[in-house]
Amino acid sequence: MTAPVFRFAPSPNGELHLGHALSALTNQDMAARVGGRLLLRIEDIDVTRCTPEFEAAIRSDLAWLGIAFEEPVRRQSEHxxxxxxxxxxxxxxxxxxxxxxxxxxxxxxxxxxxxxxxxxxxxxxxxxxxxxxxxxxxxxxxxxxxxxxxxxxxxxxxxxxxxxxxxxxxxxxxxxxxxxxxxxxxxxxxxxxxxxxxxxxxxxxxxxSVVVDDALQGISHVVRGKDLYFATSLQRLLQQLLGLAQPSYFHHRLVLGPDGRKLSKSQRDTGLAALRQAGETPATVKAMLGF
Missing domain, CATH: 3.90.800.10 (Glutamyl-tRNA Synthetase; Domain 3)
Known part of the structure; x- marks a missing residue:
């Protein structure tokens, strides 16, 4: 029987924050529950904003959190x-x-x-x-x-x-x-x-790009934030039109800032690197997120 396949798919256009950590950790936890595989995809089709430096920072933050992914990593800019x-x-x-x-x-x-x-x-x-x-x-x-x-x-x-x-x-x-x-x-x-x-x-x-990649990589479980819940309707339409496989979905809770909005790279919300520099540990970050 084929093992379930999960993926964490950040864009390297800024630093990872607590919301990204929640998504990566949720993917890791759910994959472990069912003996699934966990992939990392770099969604960098925005070549003007995405940089190798941000990608390297993403890899560093994920390693610090103790999240391991299969290699090789897929980069959308190469496809x-x-x-x-x-x-x-x-x-x-x-x-x-x-x-x-x-x-x-x-x-x-x-x-x-x-x-x-x-x-x-x-x-x-x-x-x-x-x-x-x-x-x-x-x-x-x-x-x-x-x-x-x-x-x-x-x-x-x-x-x-x-x-x-x-x-x-x-x-x-x-x-x-x-x-x-x-x-x-x-x-x-x-x-x-x-x-x-x-x-x-x-x-x-x-x-x-996301529906094409999910199908090519054999993604069976798409685990992501509730901010993408409604996008699933459109992606299901594209899957049907292009004859692509349909994964199952789980849209997890969002990490909100003090003002009630979801965390955002564009709003320069505190990144994982800054938390690390401030003395936080992977254990304390996971505790903040309920793990």
Missing amino acids: FALYEQALEQLKADELVYPAFMSRGDIRAAIIAHEASGQSWPRDPDGAPLYPGADKHLSARERRRRIDAGTPFAWRLDTAQALSRLQAPLSWREWTSEDMATTTEIAADPRQWGDVVIARREIPTSYHV
Whole structure:
């Protein structure tokens, strides 16, 4: 019988903090419960912000916590050609379109809409859904704009994608860390609208690269924070469209700061390295997180 496969997948665009430690330790603990394997994936498709120095710091922090992973470590930046194949499949199936609206165009469309007294729909992260004014451009006009160098991103035609499904989408969610029971969760990709699948300069996005990697690495259990709970709906849709295997999921609690928000690298929340320098030990960090 094949052993379950778990993964911890940080982005090397900042230092790991307590929230990352919780996720890594939860993956380690759940993998140990079922005799599973634990992989480390470096999600570095954002080549402008991700650095080798941050990756080295991640490895150092994880080693300090006593978390061991199988080698070799997968780096997404080394597999852009593979993600582009997935994009080309979606293009061939006519499920994506080049979206030319700039942020200013989007903002103007939303302001005009809300001037009528109607609110504009937003995704689970609070970002406005894409207006899609250019969704029905002719192939000739799309090519003319692309050839002219007009900036664009590839967006998923979510309504068209959902119309191709033969059955409702759902995913299996573990209800607790002891993995005693699961529940079936109905997926709702519509809440994300027409999301960015790739950009002209980067032939992938987080959502595409993560489902491709999970399938290629044989990930059977995706264990991550509740901040990615709603993203599962969209990723289940992509798995179905691309013919990829479906893992099971567990979305663990988040570590919150004093102001009640989740910890964030962009907000420069205290990193594990700083805690180590302040005299904390792996044992005290684990105690802070309930391990």
